[in-house]
Amino acid sequence: MEILSIKNLSFTYPMLNTRALDSVTMTVEQGDFVVLCGQSGSGKTTLLKMFKREITPNGKCSGEVFFKGEPIKDIDDRTSAKKIGFVFQKPEQQIVTDKVWHELAFGLESLGYDSKYIRLRVGEMANYFGISSLFHRKTENLSGGQKQLLNLASVMAMSPDVLILDEPTSQLDPISAGDFIATLKRLNTELGLTIILTEHRLQDVFPIADKVAVLDNGKLIAYGKPREICRELKKHPVSAGFPxxxxxxxxxxxxxxxxxxxxxxxxxxxxxxxxxxxxxxDTVPKTEIAVELKDAFFRYEKEGQDILAGTRLKVYKGEHFSILGGNGSGKTTTLKILSGILKPYRGSVFINGQKMNRKPLTEYSRMGIAMLPQNPETVFIKPKIIEDYIELCKIKGVENRDKKIAEITESLGIKGLMDKHPYDLSGGEVQRCALGKILLANPSIILLDEPTKGIDAYGKISLAKMLNKIKSQGRTIITVTHDVEFSAIVSDRCALFFDGDVLSNSVPQEFFSTNNFYTTSxxxxxxxxxxxxxxxxxxxxxxxxxxxxxxxxx
Amino acid sequence: MENRKISGFNTLHPAVLFTYFVSVVIVAMFCTNPVMLFLALIGGVSFFGVMKGAKLFFQDLCFYILMAVFIAIINPLFSHNGVTPLFFMNGNPVTLEAILYGVDIALMLVGVIYWCKCYSEVMTTDKFLFLFGKAVPKLSLVLSAALRFIPLFRRKLKEIRSVQSSLGLYEKKGMINRVTAELKVFSSLITWSLENSVDTGASMKARGYGLKGRTHFSVFTFRKRDLGYLICIIVLVGIVILGMSMGISDFKFYPEISEFNFGLKQIAVYISFGILSFIPFLSELWEVIMWKYSASKI
Structure with missing residues (x-):
């Protein structure tokens, strides 16, 4: 039985000439697990929002969307809210209330159920999703993975017939992402729930998908079984994300x-x-040491645990060094120590051979250290990218400002983005702009914190190219990441951070082929x-x- | 506050808790009778002590003892009423009545402060929202959303600050530079929160917010035990208020200190208020004993 179908749907955003969706026709059968893929800007999110009337964007729209054979604009508000569930990309932003139990009940409250019914549904959800122990907790204290699971559970509490998810795992670490996708699979096989999902991690979802739909510039260019699609779109750029x-x-x-x-x-x-x-x-010339940690110890609280416990680390000039490790292992803390935001309470930090322990933050940037934070939009505090660039040039006293900006924007391919607001850019674009801003100060050592978070396969490839280019200018790069696949492509050497220390470090081929579990597919x-x-x-x-x-x- | 000690009194229904706190605090605030104030103070302090544990309790207590002494000293310096001058200071009499009245006020203030501290420990926002959300459902949701948003906002502010300081935003010294830098960070934070609220709004709409007939769910149930406590509280506070309105527990400091009366009526009021102030403490104690007893069976 078909549950959702689209007939000849086209959509244009106001003030734009190009169609975001162009004559899309597709049907989703009940119980299907459909994966929607395409490069960023191909219209995936727009298409998903067409299925959920409450959040359909304004614009010029032709064609029809049907839910169980009825035009979606004719079904009543309650049915639409209840039967079509939607989970958004960012785990943090879609949580409305302060307590887990209240969040679970939110949708049911909207639908006007009495307390007795809500109590039962909420209890059921907490049990099914394994979050009963979090029931009385505050939502702010959950981890990213727990937050997204809560979002899923609070949508599922309304018992929808179709579940639509817009890149739900893009902000999660690989382990939580895997758990989340396993939960989706369980919902699909155990409850026969229809699922439509857009996703970066095609590796994880292709094997469990019934159908794959591929969008390109608003057009549906392929729709079929995963294996067929994989063969059909061999040459298409979207294949960069295939398993x-x-x-x-x-x-x-x-x-x-x-x-x-x-x-x-x-x-x-x-x-x-x-x-x-x-x-x-091993192509790294081990001559000059760019950054070194000697038996560094660090903790956040006086009576807390040591996050860095005698960490030793040597990074050579001109190499790309990746530090891998699980959530909360202390990777980001290490990066903050190297950038001077935090100071070790014992042990020492050397940059270009100089001991930095007692030096102020400004001295670190004078030594050529720059850091790209995990959320690159925090780099910008002005309404236009270019204004932020100019501001930094003023602060750092960069000479030949206009020429320098032109050079960098040219090489990163972000010339056209200069007059935009950082929030209007896609994840990959913000990151490139942020990288550009950091490069203005001409740093010799660049620290990257989770650079692939929220970036699709194609974006990762162009990021890798860009990093290689930056490295070839004689800079040293230190990346901290969960993303084993990415670090295998870009790094000269990889290391595992565990229990406060950098464990093994070697070239990626050696590092990953000796690891049995923590390795690339x-x-x-x-x-x-x-x-x-x-x-x-x-x-x-x-x-x-x-x-x-x-x-x-x- | 995440891992609050689950205690006997804490788990009562919010309506009972609220009634309780309001009655004790109001009685304590409107009475001058030292016996009753003393009972209120000891009741509050002992409840706070059981809840927070010895270490925190003593740290706190020292501060409040100092405060009480301070208030007791201040009053006679400004108030010269009373008939028993002890000595003269700058030509003004320092009277026994004024000193004792200062002590009395100190008792009252410290007592009320302790009860308020207990209140904020016990009546968490979700309980408060539950009570008043029914009257103003929109408000309760707004409050709940605000409580969710504030920590988020704070964390983002910290994040942006740390990133910007490593980019050299705070490098220039001087007050004005510092302030303009903070303003820039703040304005970007405002943009971020607007952006954020768009997403939150979409998520609310997607879950049917705005449909007619929204209900209000809570995790609290009114049990028999709650009813028992509620009746107890109402009866006790009824006796106390009746006594107060009949002037049974009246006590005057000026111009002359009244004598303590321990008639039957007075004792009835004192005992009622004593029990009332010690309800939380006793119920905690009861819980501990019960637990010991049932644990010994396990």
């Missing part, structure tokens, strides 16, 4: 079934290829055959290099 197994498969011309999961990918490699090896090359897929391959490029180069592949069966 690693698919990307490896697409680089060959083998015509067996397209693998989606790590397991299928591994079978595919094992069946088709012989043993090959990537030579590990390519490494998991290829480890039997392609020794030391950790990125798609590694695997593809081995496939190309090997020339003929040997099929085991022959």
């Amino acid at each position: 690693s197994a698919v990307q490896i498969y697409n680089s060959t011309d083998i015509s067996t079934d397209c693998p989606l999961t790590v397991r299928e990918g591994r079978d595919f490699i094992n069946n088709n290829f012989s043993k090959r090896k990537i030579e590990i090359r 390519v490494s998991r897929i290829c480890r039997d055959r392609f020794i030391n391959a950790v990125t798609v490029d590694d695997a593809v180069s081995l496939i190309k290099e090997g020339g003929q592949y040997e099929n085991k069966n022959n």
Whole structure:
């Protein structure tokens, strides 16, 4: 039975000439798990909002949307609010009330149920989603993953027939994101709930999706089973976000079934290829040390735990060093120590060979340290990007201001964004602008805190390119991230931060191929055959290099 | 406040708690009888003590003892009523009555402060909202949303400040530079919160906010035990107020200190108020004993 359908829908935002959606026609069957993908700006979010009348944007609209065969504009308010659930991207912003129990009850209160009924529903939700222990807590004290789970639960409390989610995991760390997607799968298989989702992490959702829809410039260019889509859109830019197994498969011309999961990918490699090896090359010249931590200790409270406990770290000039680690392991704290925002209570910090312990914050930036924070929009405090740039030039006394700004905006491809407000930009764009602002002071050491948060696959590729460019200008980059795939692509060396110390550090190929769990999906897929391959490029180069592949069966 | 100690009195229904606090505080504020003020003070202090534990309790107590002494000294310096001058200062008499009245006021103030402290410990915002939300449902939601928003705002302010200081915003010294820098940060914070509220609004709308017939859910239920407490409180406070209005517990300091009367009527009022002030403490104590007893069975 079809539950949602769109007939020939076009939509144009006011004051714009281009269509955000262009003659989209699609049907969603009851119980389907549909993944909607496309590059940023392709109209994904606009399409999702068309399904939920309360938040449909203003603009010129033609065509129709049907819910269970009835035009969506004709169904009554209660049904629309109750039966179509919507979860937004940012976990923090969609929480309305201060207590978890109140948040869970919010939708049911709106629908006018009595306390007895609400009590039962709320209890049911808290149990199903495993958040009973949080029931009396304040919402502000939850972690990002818990917040998003709460948002999901409070929508589910209204018992919707369709659940629509707009990039729900983009702000979460990989572990919480995985949990969240597993919960969605459970809702789909256990309750038969229809789910429509946009998502960056196609790796996690393709294997569980029934259908994939791909949008490109407002047009629906493909809609079908994941495996078919993967083959169909081999060359399309959106394929950058496909699961690693698919990307490896697409680089060959083998015509067996397209693998989606790590397991299928591994079978595919094992069946088709012989043993090959990537030579590990350590290209970093270990001559000059840019940043060094010597047995640094740090804690936030007098009687608290040591976040940094005897941390030792050496980063060489001109390398890109990645620090990986779980939530709350102290990665960001390390970065704050290096940037001078925090000071260790024991041990020392050296920058370019100078001991920095007692130096003020200004001295750190004079030594060439600059930090890109986790939320890049906090870099901007003016209504236009360009005004912020000019302000920084004044503060730092940058000479040849206009020329410098022109140079940087040119090389980062952000010339057209200069007159915009930071909140009008997409995640990737804000980040590029923020990076630009930081580069104005001409830093020699750049610290990045979770640079891939909220950025799609295509954005990650262009970010990686940009970072390589910045590095090639002789700068040192230190990245702190959860994102193993990204760090495998960009880093010269990787390290794991755990229990207050930097554990192992080595080139990504070595680092990830020795790790069994904390590693990239390519490494998991290829480890039997392609020794030391950790990125798609590694695997593809081995496939190309090997020339003929040997099929085991022959 | 996340891991509040669950106690006996705390778990009563908000309506009972509110009635209780209002009656005790009002009686304490409108009476001058030292016996009753003393009872109120000891009741409040002991309740606070059980709730917060010995360490915090003593830290606090020292401060309030000093305050009480201060008030007791201040009064005779300004008030020269009374018939028993003890000595003269700058030609003004310092009277025994004024000193004792100062002590009395100090008792009252410290007592009321302790009760207010207990009130803010026990009557958390969600309880308050529950009570008054029914009358003004919109207001209660606004308050709840505000309580959610304030910590968010504070955290963002801290974040922007830290980022901007590493970008050198606060580098220039001097008051004016400092203030303009703060203003810039603040204005960007306002933009952020507007942006934020758009998202929150969409999330509210998506969950049916604005539909007719919104109800008000709470996690509190009125049980038999609550009824018992409520009746107790009303009866006791009724006796006390009746006594006060009949002038039974009247006590005067000026011009001459009244004598203490311990007639039957007076004792009835004192005992009623004594029980009333010690209800929370006793119920906590009862809870501890009950728990010990039932734990010994487990």
